[in-house]
Ligand SMILES: Nc1ncnc2c1ncn2[C@@H]1O[C@H](COP(=O)(O)OP(=O)(O)OP(=O)(O)O)[C@@H](O)[C@H]1O
């Protein structure tokens with residue numbers, strides 16, 4: 001199997017040398033195989049978002065290395081990594097430009113990584129591609145290409161953001177609690193679409209979630225973070241057989257903490 005991403009003993013400390021010094025990533029190691037869909041769980045402050053920021057390049061790590069297809073990306077700026085690494089955040093407003101239409105947003109996603117100097121305006125040939133992609137979502141957005149995304153619901157915006165991420169196949173898709181701001185029914189809808197898009201486009205995916213049931217149900221592999229390290233890594237049959245109680249026990253065993261109801265979200 002092809003290792004697409006190799007995280008090699010990365011460290012990140014915030015506010016080093018001050019009274020607030022916080023050693024968040026503490027020698028994190030993870031090899032991700034092509035096609036892996038990994039659920040990432042862990043308590044608040046465990047370092048999950050810091051890990052994703054480090055992968056996307058919005059943060060630089062202090063030590064260790066990050067290899068994408070065998071090449072170090074540690075010193076490559078976020079804007080350059082964006083061609084290969086797509087992200088979906090918790091806030092639906094983050095994924096699209098509100099005052100641009102669906103097709104304009106899609107054109108930006110479609111052209112990422114291409115040379116600049118393209119004339120503005122969506123071409124008919126592109127519009128056809130966008131329509132076909134949107135049909136895959138089953139939300140009727142293919143008939144609303146000229147609507148500003150500010151008029152879409154949170155769930156529709158997350159679905160569109162996911163589709164935009166897949167429009168040009170990224171090497172890595174990062175989902176940071178991308179359904180956490182949605183109501184339970186919409187969250188289920190977006191999770192089903194996530195599964196469909198990841199499978200149809202064979203995307204290598206890391207998904208942070210606080211929803212233990214989703215963490216068990218989706219993906220082929222599950223990792224648990226605690227204090228900036230991976231303390232549990234299960235896959236395949238073993239993952240399928242996990243239960244929420246089992247995960248809570250594992251969390252307790254590794255952290256000494258009991259998850260509160262707030263942290264354990266069961267929609
Ligand atoms: N830019 C920053 N500057 C200073 N401290 C930061 C920064 N980003 C994160 N931290 C701190 O690092 C720690 C880990 O934060 P991180 O966001 O990675 O946690 P998380 O696992 O994503 O938690 P949550 O489940 O609450 O989203 C926290 O203590 C946080 O306050």
Ligand SMILES: [Mg+2]
Pocket residue numbers: 048049050
């Ligand atoms: Mg986070």
